[in-house]
Amino acid sequence: MTVYLSIFLAMAFLGLMVKTRGQQDGALAVVGVFLLLFMGTRNDTGCDFRAYSARFMNLYHDPSYLSYVTQEEPGFHWLNLLVHDLGLSYMWLNVFGSLIFLVCLIRFVRLAPAPMLLMAIMFPVVILQLGMSGLRQALATAFLLQAMISFVHVRRINVGLWILVAAQFHHSAYLFLPLAMMAGRRFSVPMAVAAVAFLGPASVFLLGDRADVYSDRYVEQIYGENSSGGAVLRYALAVLPCVLFEFHTKRMRALFPKLYPLLRVSSLMTIALAPIGLLSTVALHRMTFYVLPVDLLIFICTVMTMPKPKVLSREWLYAPAGVLLTYLVGWFTLSSHSTICYVPYESFLF
Template sequence: MIYVAVFGAMILLRWALEGNAELRRGFYWALLFALFLFSAFRFEVGCDWTGYLNQYFVYRSRSPDELLDESEPLWVGLFMLLRSLGLSYPWINVLSSGVFFLGIHALCRRQIDPLACLIFLFPILYINMPMSGIRQGAAIGIMCLAYCAFSDRAPARFIAWVLVASAIHSSALVFLLLAPLVEGNYSRSRLFLAALLAVPGGLALMSTESAQVADSRYIDTGIDAVGAIFRVGALALSAAYFFIVLEKKWMKRFPGDFKLAAIGALMMVATLAVLPVSSVIADRVAYYLIPIQAAIFARIPFFSWRVDRELHTAFPYALLFALFVAWTMLGSHFEQCYIPYQSWLLGFPEGTRLSAP
């Protein structure tokens, strides 16, 4: 299968460039651009292709005054932008992929090994988001900018980016609860204080229209996210590895962004607790945490290992490759949504109607 082969080739590439940081940086830019083209110019690929096509015909006719009535005005605004530019529906994938990769690049370029960070995002986040769930994919790109602001201890910038992300996908609002933790050092006492402050904040978010819609759609409705237990479980396993193996090493080696990694890992565990209540909500939040997981995995080779360095380095690749192979082989919808891969980069098939009259 093309997707497994591509991921396998990425892993082999990273292994071949183990001792050459300069070449890894060069291949990072090439891979970043190739993945952008692969998602931005896909044609009738992705589980949500038809759903966003319907949105295109509905939202492109909205007036600017109506944006204020929308819970996610920036997303609706993108369709209106297509109308003003006279562009057909597939261009929404170009715009959303651009936003996704802008944020991903902002986060990955801060890593010692940006190439590894990018590779770790491919099997779960990349396939499910810019290749399908493009609205949340764009929001995740913006949230990566918020993560950078979190590491920079810039609360105003962090809050601003979270609000921008929530104007694309309202689920991003949950990350406003992290605002009290942006400044100051990480400690159990500050985390406990933030948890107390999160109670009224969480209640406020639960009272919003978006939260009420989520409650009516996803809690006690029988609607489940297929594969959520595996994706959320992989995040929880990653978090356990961080706290058991990496926490002390990270605090000493990378104190500047230790807080983001630690709180991200805590949230990964929290999504596991949400899973029995609603697999869909747990899955939604989990996707936002995969960039932090990728950043954690990308740092593993750069710690001091007395023994088993190769084993620790191989762990995340083996975990994600096994998960990806299982999903592609056993997932009921993977073949329906992603195979065959088609692109409109060289033009649309004759007779295709993808724009409104």
């Protein structure tokens, strides 16, 4: 735990100390390079490490990229095949995957009024539990974040295109296609219903056979009971900022006019995920990973509006850092997965 705790504290300290945009960008660049080495060169670290390693070694005997077009999630197949074609080892799949993930993450956190702190509070869940374990969904989430950036800049076509790219790494990303219709429009319940009614069936169609698989796995549970012990806790972590946000919507709209539509949609989307936990905590676990980056952005923005309603304040920025520190310590103390998958940290470099 000491390694991970030290990294988080160092990142959080930087996030609380640096203030100007130049300092923020410099800190993000340094941390980005460090995290690329830390994530990309990991050896037997992360719950999915061995499964992805076996997949890399055994599934890519056909050298034709076209042969993978009709398979599920071809983007991830192509990334594996590229590493094979370059004559590189499995480590480089994680290096390239981590590079894509971190570039996308850094682009996203620059939307925040405190980018380095947002990067820091993403470390325990988004970087550690997702980026260093579930590589396919991590890449899908990274590309979804680019869709969120386009959403903020009201580029409707780009939102849809980034979601389609994300779905080539994890099919479940198709479920976010309604966001493309919402971009640039003032949020309302009728508009949200219309977007879901119009694009929802298209999302299910694009999911193809995976829609049946997800239904069988998470709803009917015909493959056996699916549950995730930490899913409810992670969902609580995601929904807490949304609850705070809903009590401060007027301030948020006034102080973050450009970000507000994204924050509003994500807040309501996260709250609406609660019933999923009654069907399957594993499904809740997967969906929470997708919305958590924006929810953490909501956390940063909300605490900056609370002390002084008419100006942004850094006075309470320690609160998100403290909450995620508590989560990180609690996870390593209580979760068997953290001990099995992440301790000790090992790298191909040493």
